[in-house]
Amino acid sequence: MTRRPWPAVPADRRPHQGARERIAYSLRRAAPALVGYVAVRLLGVLVLAKWAHLRGHGLWPALATSWDSLWYLQIADRGYDSTLGTTRNSNSLAFFPLYPVIVKAVAGVTPGSRASVGLLLAIAFSLVAAWGIFAVGDRLHGRRVGTLLVVLWGSMPAAVVQWMGYTESLFTALTAWALFAVLTGRWLWAGSLSVLAGLTRPTGVALAAAVSVTAAVTLWRSWRRGHKLEPAVLVAGLAAPLGWCGYVAWVGLRLGRWDGYFAVQKLWLNEWDGGADTLREMRRLLLYKSMPHLFLVVVTVVLLASVVLFLLCAAERLPLPLLVFTGVLLLVVLGSGGVYFPRARFLVPGFPLLLPVALAVTRARRRLIGVLVVGGAVMSSVWFGAYMLLIWPGPP
DSSP states (O other), X not given: OOOOOSSOOOTTOXXXXXXXXXXXHHHHHHHHHHHHHHHHHHHXXXXXXXXXXXXXXXHHHHHHSSTHHHHHHXXXXXXXXXXXXXXXXXOGGGSOSHHHHHHHHHHTTSSSXXXXXXXXXXXXXXXXXXXXXXHHHHHHHOHHHHHHHHHHHTTSTTGGGGGSSSSHHHHHHHHHHHHHHHHTTOHHHHHHHHHHHHTTOTTHHHHHHHHHHHHHHHHHHHHHTTOOOOHHHHHHHHHTTHHHHHHHHHHHHHXXXXXXXXXXXXXXXXXXXXXXXXXXXXXXXXXXXXXXXXXXXXXXXXXXXXXXXXXXXHHTTOOHHHHHHHHHHHHHHHHEEEOOTTHHXXXXXXXXXXXXXXXXXXXXXXXXXXXXXXXXXXXXXXXHHHHHHHTSSSOO
């Protein structure tokens, strides 16, 4: 299997082909991947609905108005807190603004509650994300790998949040298309999408790093070769962190202290410690706790597997923007102390980590191996998603 060249001007930029034609062609090419993704997530919803019915729970509250979903709806309704306070896990400034702003704007011009709008938007964003993920996989290794990558993303252990009133789908959509924009030389799009991603989740810093570092390397290579420097590359590299930095600065101004955002995170028990707390929690769960909670064991397995997958990504020599994004994402997730249980969810946007699996399935000589890998991922994701929402007593 040949690797597509990077960076390069995209092959689909033809003078006679308009934007509508390119979009239509891209959608047709991605259609099998989108159908596969929807099938996986619909299976997950059906299993969740049946399990919820047996336990006397409602499906709608679990998807639209539980845990973080309530925080985003509260922000859409009443805005942000204006003081820091001292109560733990109670300051809305920990949540980034783009998703609740979109929910409020769309709900203002459509019927239905903000909760229903938020859930429908999350589902729509997940489809845009799946399309972007396919575009990245197809660009690098062809249509089959792109399709497998999308199906595997929909089969991650915490993939149930992709169809909840959470920000993972929106952030993944922005990330996937920003990375695709870098791979195809659309630098202004890459910078703009990175700014929006920085307004969506704290891990927007990982995408900003990917765009800025790749832009810097591109400019350095152009300079070394005596080529003319592209202003768009410089603009993208400088603009990429502005969303994340802008929100952090705004929180500081709102609270009247330069470290306001980090003070808020401290109230939510999130502090950078270089991974010491993560290692302690892993050691406690795997070595010292006689009956660890299954949910926490799965989270630990996901974290360890993600490190292995990143090393495989490096061995596959994935393009620089994908390696920087996944590397910084892992650094943020593993290096933060405090809450441990949501870290499998935090890695949902890290779809490039699944590329070695998609490539291995594609290269397998026996089709049965691929069926077992993908089928096992789908079934375990479906079961674990229902378990996470109905059995685990805390947030996903």
